[in-house]
Amino acid sequence: MQPVLIQLDAVTFAWPGQPRLLDIHSFALYRGERVFLKGPSGSGKTTLLGLLGGVLLPDSGSIRLLEKSLPELSAAARDRFRADHTGYIFQMFNLLPYLSLVENVTLPCRFSAVRRERALARSASLEQAALDLLAGLGLSDPQLLRRSVTELSIGQQQRVAAARALIGNPELVIADEPTSALDTDSREAFLRLLFAECERGGSSLLFVSHDSSLEPLFDRALSLKDINRAATSREVL
Numbered sequence: 001m002q003p004v005l006i007q008l009d010a011v012t013f014a015w016p017g018q019p020r021l022l023d024i025h026s027f028a029l030y031r032g033e034r035v036f037l038k039g040p041s042g043s044g045k046t047t048l049l050g051l052l053g054g055v056l057l058p059d060s061g062s063i064r065l066l067e068k069s070l071p072e073l074s075a076a077a078r079d080r081f082r083a084d085h086t087g088y089i090f091q092m093f094n095l096l097p098y099l100s101l102v103e104n105v106t107l108p109c110r111f112s113a114v115r116r117e118r119a120l121a122r123s124a125s126l127e128q129a130a131l132d133l134l135a136g137l138g139l140s141d142p143q144l145l146r147r148s149v150t151e152l153s154i155g156q157q158q159r160v161a162a163a164r165a166l167i168g169n170p171e172l173v174i175a176d177e178p179t180s181a182l183d184t185d186s187r188e189a190f191l192r193l194l195f196a197e198c199e200r201g202g203s204s205l206l207f208v209s210h211d212s213s214l215e216p217l218f219d220r221a222l223s224l225k226d227i228n229r230a231a232t233s234r235e236v237l
């Protein structure tokens with residue numbers, strides 16, 4: 001068994017004024033693992049990702065990433081820790097239109113010296129690191145790479161967002177429904193490229209999606225309701 005990357009124990013969380021959304025007795029993600037997390041809309045998947053990344057704090061319980069207890073860190077230390085060790089691929093990609101395509105990819109290296117150094121250990125420059133990742137994800141046409149991110153197709157934006165999450169080899173890559181706008185063949189093709197790049201960089205992948213057809217591609221699949229004791233009876237049905 002690989003070492004544990006993230007360990008949650010007895011974690012509870014409620015949004016202010018709302019009933020308890022999450023009550024997770026225990027959950028572990030291992031180094032190098034690729035896990036598929038599913039659950040109906042509104043069941044708390046994005047909230048859980050926020051807790052795992054240290055963006056949100058639990059009401060009680062323990063969340064350890066790389067053996068560090070996230071709730072015990074100061075807000076600034078948590079931000080730094082997240083920038084160093086976690087890459088995100090957001091549902092809407094969140095690319096920045098005022099940056100070039102390559103600058104979007106290298107952005108995490110502005111916030112994390114750890115990721116900048118790791119990227120530079122493998123490539124002559126950050127730009128080269130970005131170009132290598134983009135090529136690995138199927139984007140290498142020099143004309144396309146000169147375009148503004150607002151002029152890219154959804155599938156191309158998704159690859160830029162994936163390269164941004166992967167640069168500097170964060171131990172954890174979190175992907176929140178990043179394939180929902182693509183057809184089935186494109187989703188699978190994207191996933192295979194994402195897996196290859198995660199493997200090359202030694203990153204674990206936690207991938208959230210409604211699309212169960214992607215499940216068999218992962219090492220492990222789980223439903224949020226299976227680990228969440230606060231799941232409502234409506235979701236369990």
Ligand SMILES: Nc1ncnc2c1ncn2[C@@H]1O[C@H](COP(=O)(O)OP(=O)(O)OP(=O)(O)O)[C@@H](O)[C@H]1O
Nearest residue numbers: 015016018021039040041042043044045046047048
């Ligand atoms: N910032 C917030 N403030 C208050 N309530 C929130 C906030 N974000 C989410 N919620 C509520 O928490 C519940 C779970 O939302 P969450 O986004 O975690 O679900 P999800 O499973 O990711 O849904 P989807 O698949 O639609 O993205 C919902 O009822 C939602 O309204």
